Amino acid sequence: MMKVIILLLLFIFPYSIVRAEDGSKLWLRYVSVSKDVAHNRSISIHSKDPIILLAKQELVNFWGKQSIELAVDRKLTYLKDGFKITGNLNRIKVIAHEPVGLLYAAYHLLQLQATNQPVSNLNIEEIPSFDIRILNHWDNLDRTVERGYAGYSLWKWDELPGVISPRYEEYARANASIGINAVVINNVNASPQILSSQYVIKLKSLADIFRRYGIKVYLSVNFSSPKILGGTKDSDPLNPEVILWWKNKVKEIYQVIPDFGGFLVKANSEGQPGPQDYGRTHADGANMLADALKAYHGVIMWRAFVYNPSSEDRAKQAYQEFVPLDGAFRDNVIIQIKNGPIDFQPREPFNPLFGALQKSNEMVEFQITQEYLGFANHLAYLAPLFKETLDSDTYADGKGSTVAKLTDGTLRPARKTAIAAVANIGEDINWTGHHFGQANWFAFGRLAWNHELSSEQIAEEWISMTFSTDNKFIDPVKKMMMGSRETVVNYMMPLGLHHIFAFDHHYGPEPWGDQEGGRPDWMPWYYHHADTVGLGFDRTSNGSNAISQYRPPIQEVFGDIQLCPDQYLLWFHHVPWSYTMKSGRSMWDELCYKYDAGVQQVRAMQQVWDRLEGQVDQQRFVEVQSKLKIQSRDAVWWKDACLLYFQTFSKKPIPYDIERPVHELEDLKKIKLMIKHHN
Ligand code: BDP
Structure with a gap:
């Protein structure tokens, strides 16, 4: 019977390798x-x-x-x-x-x-580049995942500790195979319940599995936990009752999980509680927790992702908040800083906080999950994005002060160095939704282990282990991966445009987006500043002066419209539509060509992949092919939405040699996606 089925399959799929592969x-x-x-x-x-x-x-x-x-x-x-x-x-x-x-x-x-x-x-x-190589899961206790696009959370809290899914061990093995040695189990928007004794016992069962793979567990904690769980009057970090509550809680955790790693904290950010609720500083809050953990060699990762809807440019706020506190943090506190100053956009200049803190430990936070890069629908190989930040020269300690060298202990000795990334892993059979999403998990691990590896080498390793060792397969796929992030930049936010996503889900374009009464710093117009003169955010000394947070000579380069690299132009400048670009085209024309290039590049990716049919098992071939179709349609959607909308300001024709819009702007404005939103 089996033979008959195999023969039948061979007849139906003559080019396919019959061995089933589901990723x-x-x-x-x-x-x-x-x-x-x-x-x-x-x-x-x-x-x-x-x-x-x-x-x-x-x-x-x-x-x-x-x-x-x-x-x-x-x-x-x-x-x-x-x-x-x-x-x-x-x-x-x-x-x-x-x-x-x-x-x-x-x-x-x-x-x-x-x-x-x-x-x-x-x-x-x-020898690994960083001591702590950590994944941040944004997983909620109800198993939804904030900005996770590969199904529900891996952690089945309702079954733990009684039922142990075999996937916990498979997950740990995958991490160990690329050198990842730490995991924050839960969302930075943390539920206080994770610290209840019941959950600590559940956590122990995961820690017991991970330990054999060299992986320590960490928790995101809610700053109001003492009040909510412990019934203290408040959660003021200077209140002795609160200090005692944390001390006891930490003791309880270490009694059960002796190698527990520590806490990750999102405080006074996007509505989360924090020390500022009591007139205290981030340092007061971080140090109180650091003291509780110190005896156990635990670490506090304190996030610098803080901003308020104030008149200040959002891109400046983390720096303004943290630089005055430099030197005030305990040595087991590491300030966890997103790679760019806004929020995991397809491209951002490096966060100026890197190197600005002289006496505090710093670590990079990347996002593997593609919140702003097409979710698990778009193919975007992120090693080039990670490397772009790690290799950025901040000039903090003179030339060569790259973000990597500032955070890996080379330039600033640290008790423990670390690097983090928000995981893209979920319950899907292939773990990451898109088969190529696995490459980003892999790439993060490999770079955390050795940030000097090239994106090409990592891609090659991943392709040959995941798909095929045949160069006829590796070469075109590697080429496709290497260009894929720039492709996404081209059709989503060329020339340094940023944050023009639909407000409630961050998937599709909404440059026109505006919500009555909504926070301005969550609205696309806050970032693109489109008007009849031009486009882009003036962050020079004539505008928000965010460039002053960078050191010379970076400051001069970013701040001068002539010198600023095209890729950051609209990030730092409000540029007239008719401004002549380095290419000799007007800014408007250049923008149009970039969007169009993005669309054409996705189509080229489809061609590359389709040609490889038969060189890869049929299931993964078809699944990737289907995702590329979505990506191709989405790229056109982005191009039409952005060009038709910005054209209402530029009043210029879309150059006639590029593909014409196939949508009406008014129809695009009506698109409402019912995609899961966080909190
Ligand atoms: C933003 C996400 C939000 C996260 C937040 C964070 O949209 O869901 O909670 O970052 O990093 O990118 O805390």
Whole structure:
């Protein structure tokens, strides 16, 4: 019967590889070794450490080459949780300072094998760039995910701790395979309930699984927890009763989870409670929690994502709030700063807070989930975005003060360095909704491990492990991925335009958006400033003067309309429609060509993918193909919406050699998507 079905399938899909692939294995599609191979090869280590036993098991199961000897050397502190691999055709030796280093080495070897790299003459030393490589889940306790587009949360709180889904371990393994060693389990808009004793026990069951993979759990906490859960009069960080409540809560957590990582806090931001509710500062709040955690070596990640609907440019507010507090934070507080000064746009200049804080620990927060890049519908490979920020030169300590070097301990020594990203993972069978969304999870892990890796290399590793090692497949897919983020920038927000998304879901375009009584800083007009003169936000000294937060020479470059790179032009300048761009075109024409380029580029991505039919299993082929169709239609929607709307100000024709709009502006204004919104 089975044979008949297979023959039938071959007849229906003559070009397809029949092996079913649904993306659930991610990049971990290792093949088990045969008995023969296992017989001729030894994997040796004498240890009962559960992490080491796991490292050994992975190699026993999947390593198909020479014998391997594993060892922990406690003297090699400089390796941190990295590893050394040396060896020849017959024997490989792996040394690590920490047990988890051996696990990372095991995955490193398996990756070399899976990507057909030579393993006969190895001399590898890997030391991670950041100490804490952490995913931030924006998962709510009711299993909805704020800005998560791959279904409901992985964490089935109602079943825990009684029922343990096998996915918890698969998730931990995937993270460990790329070096991720920490997870914030819940949304930054945190429910106080996560700190109730009942949830702490549930959390323990996850921590117990993750521990074997070298992963620590962290929690987002609600600053009002003492009052809401503990019945204290208020949650003032200087109130002794409040201080005691946190101390006891921390003690309770560590009794149950001895390696608990610490807290992530969103305070006095977008309606969340915080120390300012009591006339205290961010430092007062952070330090109170840091003191409670100190004895356990716990860490506070305190977010700098704060802004109010004031007359000040939103892009300036985090800097204004935090720079005066520099030096006031305890050494186990790390200020967690979004890569750009607004909010995870497809492109932002780096956040000027990087390097502006001289005496406080800083870390970058990226967003893997594509809140502003087409959700799990659009293909956008984000390694180039991550690298753009990490490689940005802030000039904080002179030339070469990149964001990476300011945060990885090179320029500013820190007790612990860290890097975070908001996860795109959910209950979907392929974990991330779009198969290519997996690449962004992978890329974040790889860059957190080594920020010097190139986007190309990471893409190549991911493609060859996830799909195929055939160069005829790798090359075009890599090229498609490499251009994909710029493509999204082109059809969503070229030339530095930003935040012109529909107010309530951030998916589609709404440059005309305005809500009566709504916060101005949540409205597109606040950002694009379209008028009969031109387009863009004047952040020079004639405008909000946000450029003053950057150091020379960046300040002069961004602040001068002639010098400012095109990609940030409308971020920093209000530019006349007829202004002559570097290309020689008027700004209006340039804008039109950019939107059109975005549309054409998505179509080219479709062509690349369609040509690859038969070189990839049919299920993933069709699923990606369908998503590209959505992306293609959305790109036209963005182009038409933005050009038709901005044209009402520019009063200029859309250049006649580009594709004509296929929508009416008034129809586009009526589109209402019933997409889940957060709080
Ligand atoms: C914005 C999101 C919002 C988050 C917020 C944050 O729209 O859902 O709660 O960031 O980072 O991007 O706190």
